[in-house]
Amino acid sequence: MNISETAENYDVSQYERPSVTVDVVIFSLFDEDLRVLLVKRRSWPSKGMWAIPGGFVHIDETLEDAAYRELAEETHVTRDQVYLEQLYTFGNPGRDPRTRVITVAYFTIVSADQLAPQADDDATDVGWFSVYAPPPLAFDHAQIIEYALKRLRYKLEYSAVGFQFLPEKFTLRELQTAYEIVLGTKLDKGNFRSKLRKANVLEIVDGYRNTGGRPARLYRFREDAVAEVKTRRLFP
Amino acid sequence: MNISETAENYDVSQYERPSVTVDVVIFSLFDEDLRVLLVKRRSWPSKGMWAIPGGFVHIDETLEDAAYRELAEETHVTRDQVYLEQLYTFGNPGRDPRTRVITVAYFTIVSADQLAPQADDDATDVGWFSVYAPPPLAFDHAQIIEYALKRLRYKLEYSAVGFQFLPEKFTLRELQTAYEIVLGTKLDKGNFRSKLRKANVLEIVDGYRNTGGRPARLYRFREDAVAEVKTRRLFP
DNA sequence: ACAAAAGTGTTGAGAGTACACCCATGC
DNA sequence: GCATGGGTGTACTCTCAACACTTTTGT
Numbered sequence: 001m002n003i004s005e006t007a008e009n010y011d012v013s014q015y016e017r018p019s020v021t022v023d024v025v026i027f028s029l030f031d032e033d034l035r036v037l038l039v040k041r042r043s044w045p046s047k048g049m050w051a052i053p054g055g056f057v058h059i060d061e062t063l064e065d066a067a068y069r070e071l072a073e074e075t076h077v078t079r080d081q082v083y084l085e086q087l088y089t090f091g092n093p094g095r096d097p098r099t100r101v102i103t104v105a106y107f108t109i110v111s112a113d114q115l116a117p118q119a120d121d122d123a124t125d126v127g128w129f130s131v132y133a134p135p136p137l138a139f140d141h142a143q144i145i146e147y148a149l150k151r152l153r154y155k156l157e158y159s160a161v162g163f164q165f166l167p168e169k170f171t172l173r174e175l176q177t178a179y180e181i182v183l184g185t186k187l188d189k190g191n192f193r194s195k196l197r198k199a200n201v202l203e204i205v206d207g208y209r210n211t212g213g214r215p216a217r218l219y220r221f222r223e224d225a226v227a228e229v230k231t232r233r234l235f236p
Numbered sequence: 237m238n239i240s241e242t243a244e245n246y247d248v249s250q251y252e253r254p255s256v257t258v259d260v261v262i263f264s265l266f267d268e269d270l271r272v273l274l275v276k277r278r279s280w281p282s283k284g285m286w287a288i289p290g291g292f293v294h295i296d297e298t299l300e301d302a303a304y305r306e307l308a309e310e311t312h313v314t315r316d317q318v319y320l321e322q323l324y325t326f327g328n329p330g331r332d333p334r335t336r337v338i339t340v341a342y343f344t345i346v347s348a349d350q351l352a353p354q355a356d357d358d359a360t361d362v363g364w365f366s367v368y369a370p371p372p373l374a375f376d377h378a379q380i381i382e383y384a385l386k387r388l389r390y391k392l393e394y395s396a397v398g399f400q401f402l403p404e405k406f407t408l409r410e411l412q413t414a415y416e417i418v419l420g421t422k423l424d425k426g427n428f429r430s431k432l433r434k435a436n437v438l439e440i441v442d443g444y445r446n447t448g449g450r451p452a453r454l455y456r457f458r459e460d461a462v463a464e465v466k467t468r469r470l471f472p
Numbered sequence: 473a474c475a476a477a478a479g480t481g482t483t484g485a486g487a488g489t490a491c492a493c494c495c496a497t498g499c
Numbered sequence: 500g501c502a503t504g505g506g507t508g509t510a511c512t513c514t515c516a517a518c519a520c521t522t523t524t525g526t
Contacts, residue, residue, distance in 0.1 A: 020256060173478075213523075425505085452505055
């Protein structure tokens, strides 16, 4: 074993250091579609291509802080409002032609009602794209989004993150539709409801929503049920 | 948004770069115990404390290559022989007092028969410790091991990684014992076996093992079943 | 009255669990 | 024969999936 290569015997200046960035896959659900926020690159390389929002990790902030910072820069959403989770770290040499860049990818869910209305003056630089038909993406960002979608679906099946796509109050049909769009499959109404009833993670709130048929009850996620839900599968 | 802080408009020399290391939690199973390989630190900080093997990521190698390299340095085990998976990236400022060090943690499983017998000349620098009673650990390595154990247990429950702890041929009792040690619970013999039968991931090989009672059949993992197994839960 | 959507109940198949029982070897 | 550990089967419970049914609104 070459001593000079072990972590415990190094000189800080001895190694060429890679750059470290944080990239954040921001999911939202609107117009009956699962969408991701992308930004248009304004410089070389991949100038003009779309990319996941991201940036350098500051020397004195945590990775999670950096992810929340990137999220806030693009959406003005703050950390107590969203679900955010570290996804994977991508670091192949050559994934960025400029220099060695290792990126810690995160994914997050922002509900449509948390988003400011699209500002059109800025429209060519930032956009929401269907995760099922993304534009050509810079670097390995297509791979990152693909993996984020896989993880999101997986999470949806055994935890309660699906609620993060909806406003505080929602109907069961809205929740089911959210699951169907993200999972890409149709679900049975009766089974969906009975499963949620057994899971005991929702509570009825006052009020109804008119829908064209019988008015639907409004529900809210029970905050005290978060920990409990994480241990068991909800779907399929 | 401050333009100078975005990934797409940067000057390579503009930011102070963190160091990036790879740490590898190496699990093995022997002496009826789940163990991790630790190395004794020979320099400041935490001199004399035990730590997970790790080291710097070279500028031209992938993260996974770096992890395999660290694994090989400590165990001489090569990449086609083991299961290795990226665990999580730990990067809190202050986790290493020298400078900002971001570490990409991996975990791996090495079967006891792959390990060279302990060389005693080196005995004070490298050692296998019970994951249930580790010594005081440097940096945040206790947290990393704890998380690796959690993930390992999780993986065991819905995939076939448990086989990685055993030699190529093994008895069902040996496999069950491996699961029991890692999961920390007793399993029912009949149910364990019928579940494996239904999963259809094993095949009988010739030969028996004498055990003090009726000789036990030897089994081998069916290579062509790997992908299939990943999609469904095996345990509980 | 009828359409539309909300909401509930029933039933059969399969998985999980506890436990009892038989089998083959050494002494 | 008997102890020891390997190996199988059964019966009960619970979950899952498909589908039929009832309820409440608008027109």
